[in-house]
Amino acid sequence: MARALARHWGALLVFGAAALIPIVVRDAYFLDSLVLILLWGALSAAWNVAGGYAGQVSIGHASFFGIGAYSAALLATRWQQSPWIGMLVGITLSLAAGAAIGYLSNRLKGPYFALSTIAFSQVLLIVASRWRGFTSGSEGIPVPFRPGFATLGLGHVAWVYLALVVAVLYWAVELWLEHSRFGYRLAGVREDEDAAQALGIPARRLKVIAVTASAALTSVCGTLWAQYVGFVDPFYVFSVDLSVRFALNAIIGGMGTALGPFLGSILITSLETYLRATLSGVKSGFTGIYLIVYGVVLILVVRFVPDGLAGLAARLRGRWARAHA
């Protein structure tokens, strides 16, 4: 137990801090940032299952986020169902969509796979924004706020703990991927698909499973996000920018590492919150400015620290160990 704790001191620090902060801090703005850090981290962790562990780099994961968000919002507004039901419906639809994309794009690699996922998210964007009769079209859907756990109308502190539970669960899934037979085989497929197949690993099936699981995990966060923010806008939830954001946190933190997406989210979400606070007075747009920073950070990170913060830490630790050996 103690050894396990020592090995995961980073996760313990991150999640422990998140658990303790709401006890001390009551500032709504600060707690809001914390919820977003955890949710964005969980979303990137979900992306990481396909992108980092299976090497299926998607720029269309907003598809599943949007499916989760819309499922809950539509069920709540049209059929007065609890968002938890909506979450289940979202998971089911995302499993189907993820399996379909994973299966159809199975042969595709690198940029081709990325392009096919973008195309898929654009198809969903067009459907959601043009099918006025069902989805309210481009106006989007305001999600009604009804207090209570069953309707996910929660206060800030409750949201922190809910997001924390999801974040820790996702982190545990990735930890399992790092230490299980399934995860090892997935890594084999990622590193050299031909060699993995020659060893009898069903590469294609594993990739489909990874993409499908990743889709379902993304969808859950999509539902939570829609309930938390209270509004579903098709041009946001299905946007390429959003898909890039999922990837961005994971890349900055370290693709294919369990804690990486959360480290990336801490950095990027705090940066966003900071810029929002300092640039709120600027006229046309804080939105634009932080996205410029995103773009530049992304270019610099993939160029100079391609294995992210987690990789950087591992390298420094290795150097330290060698120096003291």
Add this chain to the structure above:
Amino acid sequence: MDPARRLGLAQIDVVAQLGVSTVLLGGIYALIAVGLTLIFGIMRVVNFAHGEFLMLGMYLGFFAFTLLGLDPWFVLFVSIPLFFVVGALTYAVVMKGVIHASHNVQIFTTVGLSTALQNLALVLWSGDFHTVRPWHALTPVRVAGTAFNLSQVVAFVVAIGLTVLLFAFMRWTHTGRVMRATAQDREAAILMGIDTNRVYGLSFAIGIACVGAAGVLISPLYAVYPTAGLQFVLLSYVVVVLGGLGDIRGALIGSLIVAAVEVGGSYRFGTAWKEIFYFLLFIGVLVFRPAGLFGQRGAETLGV
């Protein structure tokens, strides 16, 4: 089916209009796509920021027209060398360091560039829609019972002219041959003494010059705004994958197919749904013929 939309002898004008629309649109799409296919084919990099250079071209057309009163046709001559330099600089600063890196690094480098440029435009010039209305955008041209404005017709002619010029350059000049050799076999080209780094820089610069010119040409035809490039670049991916990467003739044929799908789809189902057809076409092509309609040597190095 809506009786007004049934095709028969009485609708011959409609067929002519749709046919000519397809050709005009296809020519413009071709110029946007040739730059992408050139970069794709030679550097083996998908330029996810391609649409943003188109957008910058459209803004150049807009600002030259509103601030200086310059006609886009004139700006075209300035834009080609200007975007050539922009492309060369972008290559030197951003692309050169990742040309031998993994797919993921290359994908996210150009994605990052796309996000940065798009939002730079948003911050500098706001998200408002702008239009450019020179005299030729208001001059109708009638051919065989069909009507188009002069901007559209000239954009088509210039786009086809530039595409043919690029094709001739690649086919018959020494530099073109060197570029094709690099596309076919990077290692062999290096062994033959080709400076591949210069070839990549040149390809990127030419590709950006093409798309910049396309941006200026279409500025009188479409609204100018920071994310204007997105829809065009998405359809260029369709064109490039359909035609086979690096294949200029393939890009022309692919453009015509995409334009036909768009024109036919919007006629039958209304313009609101037109994009969905080429995305479905795209997914279909990626799934069933990822190497393009004509097959493509070298596709395997991209992992298809």
